[in-house]
Amino acid sequence: MSEQQENVIYVGTKPAVKYAAAVAAEFENGASEVFLKARGRAISRAVDAAEITVNRFLEGVEVKDIKISTEELENRNVSSIEILLSKV
Numbered sequence: 173m174s175e176q177q178e179n180v181i182y183v184g185t186k187p188a189v190k191y192a193a194a195v196a197a198e199f200e201n202g203a204s205e206v207f208l209k210a211r212g213r214a215i216s217r218a219v220d221a222a223e224i225t226v227n228r229f230l231e232g233v234e235v236k237d238i239k240i241s242t243e244e245l246e247n248r249n250v251s252s253i254e255i256l257l258s259k260v
Contacts (some may be wrong), residue, residue, distance in 0.1 A: 179203045183210035183218040191221035195257060196229045205236070208255040211243065215253045222255045232260045 181194050191208065198206045210218035226233055237256040242249045 180207045183214045188217050188220035192224040192229050195225045205258045211252040212250050234260055
């Protein structure tokens with residue numbers, strides 16, 4: 173997750189609705205795909221943000237792909253997720 177990409181939203185500690193609003197803003201600015209990325213405890217918040225976006229905020233948006241992985245840090249492993257949302 174270290175590479176810089178456009179249309180990527182990194183999920184942290186804010187409420188899921190804030191990230192869903194950020195996804196909606198990206199789509200309104202002309203993006204056809206948006207990535208939600210999260211690690212560790214923020215994974216559930218990223219999933220919530222994706223579901224809020226698809227089911228409440230925007231019509232014609234679907235979850236296209238989900239990738240899960242484990243990142244090795246200095247002395248521990250951290251789970252990560254990448255959710256790809258796209259316009260239909």
